Amino acid sequence: MDLVDRKYRILQAIIDDYILTALPVGSRTISRKYEQKLSSATIRNEMSDLEELGYLDSPHTSAGRVPSYKAYRLYVDQMLRPMPLSVEETAFIQSCFDRRAHQVEDLSARIAKALSSMTHYAAAVVTRTPREEQRLSHLQLVPVSDRRALLILVTQSGAVRQHTLDLDASIAPEELYTVSRILSARLEGCSLSDLPAALSSMRATTAGGQSVLQAMIEQQPREDAEAALVVGGRSNLLNFPEYSDVDKARALLSVLETREKILSLLKQDGEMEFSVRIGPETGLEETRDCSIVTASFRLSDGRVNTIGLIGPTRMQYGRALSALEEVGRSLRELLDGQDG
Amino acid sequence: MDLVDRKYRILQAIIDDYILTALPVGSRTISRKYEQKLSSATIRNEMSDLEELGYLDSPHTSAGRVPSYKAYRLYVDQMLRPMPLSVEETAFIQSCFDRRAHQVEDLSARIAKALSSMTHYAAAVVTRTPREEQRLSHLQLVPVSDRRALLILVTQSGAVRQHTLDLDASIAPEELYTVSRILSARLEGCSLSDLPAALSSMRATTAGGQSVLQAMIEQQPREDAEAALVVGGRSNLLNFPEYSDVDKARALLSVLETREKILSLLKQDGEMEFSVRIGPETGLEETRDCSIVTASFRLSDGRVNTIGLIGPTRMQYGRALSALEEVGRSLRELLDGQDG
DNA sequence: GTTAGCACTCTAAGGTGTCGAGTGCTAACC
């Protein structure tokens, strides 16, 4: 249908323009900039229809119109045109994977910084490794006090996890080392998710040893606590006119300072690599006028990197997705190339 | 001198009032609220003097007056009255040291959160352990690829450090384990600062072993990279009228997202436990209208915790210092009580 | 179906007037 096609084009033009300017879009603007064959009056009729269909909102009588959440959804699902990065932008992203910078700063922090400074949104990087993907290479118990020990787990991919154990019985340092050695030898190659089961089937000969076993089974840290989180570019968000209202800005920034909230925002539902969540879809009241574009990359060492860009619903979705894609590409290159 | 004393009192009243209200203070306000025996005209004369002496600025002719940086300095050095916390506040701080919360979130993060939510300033916590304070308990090399290894250092106090080593020569996993065991036995009890010297005096029998020694000597991470940093309550700052200007807010928040800048802000000069830096004294252009109150606590395990509160120069210095003191007290209690 | 024209609405921006808070100065007071 030709008419439907035209409505689409007009809606797309409105969204494009609004994303660019943040100003309500009027019929005249569309007629001049996007659909020169049609008069503003015609556009007005179409816009009126689109408003009735729920794609547009008007802030008040004589302002232009603003895309609704439903419009953004349609835009992302059907109207998104690929937005390849420029050569400079690609190079900029790749430069943060340069191995020479490796020592100074964490890779995740560099990714967050690069993405946020390129897109002007806030960027968050979460690194999780599912326990079943982590095989134990070595284990070590370090005495802290007579009823506390530090448990250090080193996985075969080189990740280190540590947490303290509170013990029921006291245990001498020498004995702790012995237990440590035995456990290390017996559990090598065991995945962290199988650890409790493996431990349950073991019996210790001393009270101290038994209390270590017990503590290791019972005192596992929460999975969430194991996720590494880095956020960058929060202050970028203050550039957007939607946050020139200090209260709104504070509400959003406060979310972006709360670890649990950020983790919940970046939670991926299915197995999708990319996801775009718009406004209410973000799941938090405070972010109902934000959008979040996330990408999850499963790396060869089992690690899952979830990278999110957070900005106003009026987001340059195409650019954001392209930037994430490029980061994913570089990430895989770096990590799959490194251990051959 | 009585006159001088009166000038002091008036200046103090002005600063107190300005800290409370953020509004330029007029002579009438002082006469009514603080010095009821004196008329506003007298106060005006004194204020005029104080302005000439550089303690006050007037934003424009008919506004009240505002304390200058010099005034705050005097205020902090000589006029500060102790500001004990309320029972609730003390309890609130202590509650974040509760061991039950221990697993969910890092202690530093909890301190930062508690301090910032109590004072409404931004709080930063830096944890450093001087290398000379850290004695090696155990060392482990984990193969990553044939020319890369992960070095894990566990200190006697239970801290874990890790970084990757790039090796000149390739080395087989079995050999790496052997080297690892030998080094671990030989270096036990050695302080991390003595490590390079100790390593230099050693000789390996294989090329692989030698390259490990070499890499361990040469590829030490920077001290700054070893500092743990947590920041909380950034969004609090948006509540202050001095940051209702979005540009100012952005500039400050951007500083508070840059690790190196925060570390430089919290750098303590001498051996002082507490320090107050006002405006230009903070050392950064971006924070010339901020103040930073820091406290450094040296814990029994050698760790140094530096805790900073960042807010407008119009800061409640007394309260900030009391809060830091209380945190220090709780901190020492927790850590010195824990390993007896 | 498309368009021109028109009346209407609403915001943003600029201008004006008033109020209140504050200052500096002077002259009088104790």
Added chain:
DNA sequence: GGTTAGCACTCGACACCTTAGAGTGCTAAC
């Protein structure tokens, strides 16, 4: 001589009005 009352003056905040501009919806003509 320090203190105070009084007065003229300044400046920002606020309310109010006006105007210009952009946008809409409706109607009638093409």
